[in-house]
Amino acid sequence: MAELGHDVVGIDVDQHKVDELQAGRPPFFEPGFGEVLGRAVESGRLRFTTDMSEACDATVHFVAVGTPQTKGSYSADLTYVDAAVDGLLPFLSTGDLVVGKSTVPVGTAARLAELVEGAGSGATLAWNPEFLREGFAVQDTLSPDRFVYGVPSGDAGEAATAVLDEVYATALATGMPRLVTDYATAELVKVSANAFLATKISFINAMAEVAEATGADVTQLADAIGHDARIGRKFLNAGLGFGGGCLPKDIRAFRARGDELGLTDTLSFLGEVDAINLRRRERVVTLTRELLGDLAGRRVGVLGLAFKPNSDDVRDSPALDVVKKLLEAGAEVTAFDPEANGTAKRSFPELTTADNAEDAVRGADAVLVLTEWTEFRELDPERVGVLVAGKKVVDGRNCLDVGAWRAAGFEVRGLGRP
Numbered sequence: 001m002a003e004l005g006h007d008v009v010g011i012d013v014d015q016h017k018v019d020e021l022q023a024g025r026p027p028f029f030e031p032g033f034g035e036v037l038g039r040a041v042e043s044g045r046l047r048f049t050t051d052m053s054e055a056c057d058a059t060v061h062f063v064a065v066g067t068p069q070t071k072g073s074y075s076a077d078l079t080y081v082d083a084a085v086d087g088l089l090p091f092l093s094t095g096d097l098v099v100g101k102s103t104v105p106v107g108t109a110a111r112l113a114e115l116v117e118g119a120g121s122g123a124t125l126a127w128n129p130e131f132l133r134e135g136f137a138v139q140d141t142l143s144p145d146r147f148v149y150g151v152p153s154g155d156a157g158e159a160a161t162a163v164l165d166e167v168y169a170t171a172l173a174t175g176m177p178r179l180v181t182d183y184a185t186a187e188l189v190k191v192s193a194n195a196f197l198a199t200k201i202s203f204i205n206a207m208a209e210v211a212e213a214t215g216a217d218v219t220q221l222a223d224a225i226g227h228d229a230r231i232g233r234k235f236l237n238a239g240l241g242f243g244g245g246c247l248p249k250d251i252r253a254f255r256a257r258g259d260e261l262g263l264t265d266t267l268s269f270l271g272e273v274d275a276i277n278l279r280r281r282e283r284v285v286t287l288t289r290e291l292l293g294d295l296a297g298r299r300v301g302v303l304g305l306a307f308k309p310n311s312d313d314v315r316d317s318p319a320l321d322v323v324k325k326l327l328e329a330g331a332e333v334t335a336f337d338p339e340a341n342g343t344a345k346r347s348f349p350e351l352t353t354a355d356n357a358e359d360a361v362r363g364a365d366a367v368l369v370l371t372e373w374t375e376f377r378e379l380d381p382e383r384v385g386v387l388v389a390g391k392k393v394v395d396g397r398n399c400l401d402v403g404a405w406r407a408a409g410f411e412v413r414g415l416g417r418p
């Protein structure tokens with residue numbers, strides 16, 4: 001927002017996070033974010049605080065807090081969204097716009113609108129979902145595929161649309177599509193987009209299971225069906241499947257909301273999408289067993305811990321899940337991720353990490369590539385072959401040049417590949 005020319009105050013309950021951001025230090029790894037943050041803080045257009053009363057001076061209030069999976073259930077935990085809106089109410093004035101960014105179960109915006117309007121502040125609520133991908137967050141924020149504004153009907157909705165148009169004027173001027181909808185549609189655009197993406201990944205991973213049973217190669221299959229423009233090649237990479245802070249919890253929360261709406265049958269396929277996805281993690285452990293036999297006491301070098309490359313995020317990371325399963329089976333695991341060693345150790349302190357890929361694979365009986373960082377794709381198999389104790393590799397992301405690894409004497413297992 002500061003980059004777009006606005007004066008911005010960022011409010012969070014976490015003092016440490018606020019201090020780091022105010023010092024221009026990103027509290028997480030995201031390509032390009034440090035530069036944008038530094039520029040914005042330096043310019044004086046962006047500052048951070050834990051003091052909610054500083055919202056007083058603002059006219060547009062973005063609520064962008066998390067909606068994680070509730071412990072012990074599939075539904076979304078709305079505690080943070082509710083607390084943020086509640087905390088904001090005393091500081092709203094007539095004409096202000098409260099803009100929800102968080103991914104929420106359909107129906108939440110209508111409920112929050114009643115709260116905002118009921119407070120007698122004269123403020124309006126809009127729902128404006130966020131579609132950014134981690135690793136591309138800056139680019140996706142500054143030039144998204146589309147804007148969606150969920151607004152109330154009538155004059156209030158028109159006024160809210162005009163405010164959002166002003167906020168996003170720079171991006172809209174480049175011809176970015178912008179759709180104005182009701183609250184429920186805007187909320188559903190977000191969850192259905194994520195459900196579709198998750199379904200596409202699980203579809204190709206189901207084909208990987210069929211390929212494994214028949215000797216076919218799922219990567220060639222994906223290339224071939226991807227040439228059909230109606231299907232498209234994107235999000236057809238078979239492998240360890242989806243993780244992260246969005247797709248897994250969003251499809252579960254969507255199902256839970258479906259149950260509440262009496263739509264259990266309608267969204268039950270998302271249960272299959274989830275199950276196919278989780279089976280891929282077991283499959284990697286099975287392939288490791290095929291290569292090594294009993295895993296007890298065997299040394300496994302793991303490359304990759306983040307849920308995807310260019311991120312240090314290990315929330316619901318398939319890679320970290322595989323590491324846990326290997327440890328449960330008695331294997332000795334040393335892992336390396338270019339950015340996620342620290343976050344992984346914070347969430348799983350028993351983990352042994354190495355400072356680089358070579359140290360992770362040194363003396364290993366098998367090497368597992370679980371996140372497709374470019375530096376792992378580019379590893380020289382001859383060099384790795386000198387370091388390991390056993391020339392065996394599981395390519396959990398189908399990202400290696402299998403021919404080159406076999407030529408270097410490695411026994412290679414991929415997902416959905418002969």
Ligand code: UDX
Binds near residue numbers: 237238240241242
């Ligand atoms: C996702 C959506 O893409 C984004 O629009 C939304 O705003 C938030 O959720 P993100 O979680 O950052 O973004 O990652 P994404 O690139 O979608 O990847 C999600 C997971 O799917 C990763 O674990 C990735 O490895 C996996 N994936 C992706 C596959 O297994 N195969 C693919 O072909 C694509």
